[in-house]
Amino acid sequence: MKSDVLLKTDLPLKPFMRGKVRDIYDLGNELLMIATDRISAFDSVLPNGIPYKGKVLTGLSVFWFNFTRDIIENHLITANVDEFPDEIRRYSGILEGRSMIVKKAERIDIECVVRGYISGSAWKEYREKGGVCEISLPKGLKESQKLPEPIFTPAIKSKTGHDINISEEKMADLIGNELTERLKRISLQIYEKAFDKANRNGIIIADSKFEFGISNGKPILIDELLTPDSSRFWSLEDYSPGRTQKSFDKQFVRNYLEKIKWNKEPPAPMLPDEIVKRTSQRYLEAYRRITGRDIIK
Ligand SMILES: Nc1ncnc2c1ncn2[C@@H]1O[C@H](COP(=O)(O)OP(=O)(O)OP(=O)(O)O)[C@@H](O)[C@H]1O
Numbered sequence: 001m002k003s004d005v006l007l008k009t010d011l012p013l014k015p016f017m018r019g020k021v022r023d024i025y026d027l028g029n030e031l032l033m034i035a036t037d038r039i040s041a042f043d044s045v046l047p048n049g050i051p052y053k054g055k056v057l058t059g060l061s062v063f064w065f066n067f068t069r070d071i072i073e074n075h076l077i078t079a080n081v082d083e084f085p086d087e088i089r090r091y092s093g094i095l096e097g098r099s100m101i102v103k104k105a106e107r108i109d110i111e112c113v114v115r116g117y118i119s120g121s122a123w124k125e126y127r128e129k130g131g132v133c134e135i136s137l138p139k140g141l142k143e144s145q146k147l148p149e150p151i152f153t154p155a156i157k158s159k160t161g162h163d164i165n166i167s168e169e170k171m172a173d174l175i176g177n178e179l180t181e182r183l184k185r186i187s188l189q190i191y192e193k194a195f196d197k198a199n200r201n202g203i204i205i206a207d208s209k210f211e212f213g214i215s216n217g218k219p220i221l222i223d224e225l226l227t228p229d230s231s232r233f234w235s236l237e238d239y240s241p242g243r244t245q246k247s248f249d250k251q252f253v254r255n256y257l258e259k260i261k262w263n264k265e266p267p268a269p270m271l272p273d274e275i276v277k278r279t280s281q282r283y284l285e286a287y288r289r290i291t292g293r294d295i296i297k
């Protein structure tokens with residue numbers, strides 16, 4: 001399994017950016033987005049890679065981009081390396097299954113979050129204020145409880161890298177009323193359609209974050225879509241409100257890091273093989289449940 005791990009790329013192409021997980025190159029009007037096998041926990045990238053993680057993230061994004069095309073256009077041009085330009089196809093050994101060529105868009109700097117269940121920062125805000133993003137919620141909700149209906153809770157990135165929830169009104173101040181209404185409506189539609197699909201296959205998508213950009217004067221969906229890195233995936237059979245849920249992907253990693261009492265200051269410690277293996281299996285399982293296919297042919 002180890003030979004399959006890609007931690008970092010160093011292609012002789014113009015860099016666009018390197019995130020915690022993805023390496024992105026600038027191709028002019030297009031971007032080459034590569035999902036590596038890096039994994040982060042508690043805001044640090046770990047020294048180990050997780051076999052097949054990058055392929056799962058890319059495979060799921062491609063699946064959902066196709067699944068939501070009737071709701072909104074997206075940035076995906078192709079994830080098939082045979083269709084990549086010649087000068088890039090020569091790296092197909094590295095790129096196969098884990099990369100996409102996408103339209104470069106002008107990013108709209110709002111994280112469009114939809115929540116069907118109350119968890120994470122929304123749970124914290126609800127306990128302090130009785131609502132989230134100035135949406136008031138019923139009294140007495142338990143942690144991880146299903147909300148009466150999905151809510152739109154936009155956020156902006158802060159300088160420290162943590163997101164800050166904002167009200168819809170604040171979002172409208174930043175990008176205008178019309179665009180706010182449109183992104184809200186689209187985000188809710190995507191969430192609801194994807195939620196039903198995943199739920200039928202044993203996964204609860206508790207919440208998810210969407211990013212949009214402007215291309216040819218209109219909003220399109222960009223970035224990654226409905227992956228375990230941009231959403232909370234819970235296992236339907238293990239779900240029980242009143243506590244934090246096991247996340248589908250990183251639970252073994254977080255548990256291990258808690259167990260060894262890592263102080264959460266970088267550098268992060270090396271994970272044992274067993275934790276890496278079980279984490280990889282969780283990612284593969286998410287892909288299998290959602291798409292009905294296997295990444296490993
Ligand atoms: N089609 C696109 N056009 C322009 N920018 C895009 C497009 N798709 C994604 N992006 C941007 O590229 C970046 C993706 O990088 P990546 O997700 O690796 O890093 P990040 O989100 O900043 O950090 P993290 O590693 O925490 O996810 C984001 O800033 C995203 O908004």
Ligand SMILES: [Mg+2]
Nearest residue numbers: 019020223224
């Ligand atoms: Mg990201």
